Amino acid sequence: MVSAAPRFSTVGAGAALELRGVTRLFGALAALTDVTITVRPGERRAVLGSNGAGKTTLFNCVTGDFPPSSGTIRFFGEDITHFPPYERIRRGLRRTYQISALFPGLTVRDNVYLACRGVSRGRFSPLRPGANDALMHATEALIQAVHLASVREQRVAELAHGQQRQLEIALALAGAPRFILFDEPAAGLSPTERRELIDILTSLPAHIGYIIIEHDMDVALRVVESVTMMHNGRVFKEGLPHEIEADPEVQELYLGAGHE
Numbered sequence: 001m002v003s004a005a006p007r008f009s010t011v012g013a014g015a016a017l018e019l020r021g022v023t024r025l026f027g028a029l030a031a032l033t034d035v036t037i038t039v040r041p042g043e044r045r046a047v048l049g050s051n052g053a054g055k056t057t058l059f060n061c062v063t064g065d066f067p068p069s070s071g072t073i074r075f076f077g078e079d080i081t082h083f084p085p086y087e088r089i090r091r092g093l094r095r096t097y098q099i100s101a102l103f104p105g106l107t108v109r110d111n112v113y114l115a116c117r118g119v120s121r122g123r124f125s126p127l128r129p130g131a132n133d134a135l136m137h138a139t140e141a142l143i144q145a146v147h148l149a150s151v152r153e154q155r156v157a158e159l160a161h162g163q164q165r166q167l168e169i170a171l172a173l174a175g176a177p178r179f180i181l182f183d184e185p186a187a188g189l190s191p192t193e194r195r196e197l198i199d200i201l202t203s204l205p206a207h208i209g210y211i212i213i214e215h216d217m218d219v220a221l222r223v224v225e226s227v228t229m230m231h232n233g234r235v236f237k238e239g240l241p242h243e244i245e246a247d248p249e250v251q252e253l254y255l256g257a258g259h260e
């Protein structure tokens with residue numbers, strides 16, 4: 001049955017991401033209250049909830065943009081609760097944003113290249129023979145992974161909205177991530193673009209786990225194996241996609257009237 005208890009907990013060293021008792025206050029407002037979530041390596045999880053449920057704050061706590069007021073966050077066993085964002089990135093954590101973080105005047109290829117260069121930390125030093133080849137190879141592999149090979153020389157400003165979202169996924173994939181936080185990647189996509197997105201997400205290498213915030217249930221429940229439902233800053237339910245979809249309380253709260 002679907003329950004509010006941390007249903008998928010595998011407490012201990014085996015977790016990719018483990019939040020324990022995470023609370024985040026903004027003044028008197030508790031955006032998150034005592035959130036405990038455990039995600040296994042390679043696991044794909046949807047975080048659902050109405051507007052204001054605390055989903056983005058959850059991401060901000062994990063990335064370090066807004067650290068928790070209390071509680072702990074472990075990433076592959078390491079306590080990262082107080083790490084700055086770049087230390088988390090260095091350990092293989094990535095995030096996409098609702099608002100585009102692309103360079104609109106540059107080509108698709110240059111955007112991906114810069115992302116690979118930015119996270120390479122000298123691994124692809126241009127001063128070493130063949131280093132640039134390795135960077136170009138990584139760039140091309142990511143362009144292929146997000147189905148943008150036919151527009152690799154186009155400027156980002158000329159791309160369709162869906163292609164821009166695909167490019168954001170390529171940037172998140174730069175530098176061998178272990179875990180990605182996807183913030184509403186299907187927002188504003190056409191039905192065709194959504195199908196493309198589902199295809200890209202389900203084709204990611206199996207070792208890359210992710211959490212996806214997504215209001216479009218058709219997308220969210222197709223690309224994950226587990227769901228955490230949030231309400232008023234707390235974990236409300238956890239379950240398998242089909243359980244969450246069929247749950248009367250979830251339907252009442254989230255799928256019913258009033259949800260955007």
Ligand SMILES: Nc1ncnc2c1ncn2[C@@H]1O[C@H](COP(=O)(O)OP(=O)(O)OP(=O)(O)O)[C@@H](O)[C@H]1O
Pocket residue numbers: 026029030031049050051052053054055056057058
């Ligand atoms: N920087 C902030 N300062 C003050 N309050 C904030 C801040 N960020 C979030 N909040 C508040 O915390 C609560 C949770 O917001 P959050 O953005 O995490 O929800 P959400 O589930 O992501 O919503 P949405 O689906 O609308 O993006 C809301 O009441 C919001 O107003």
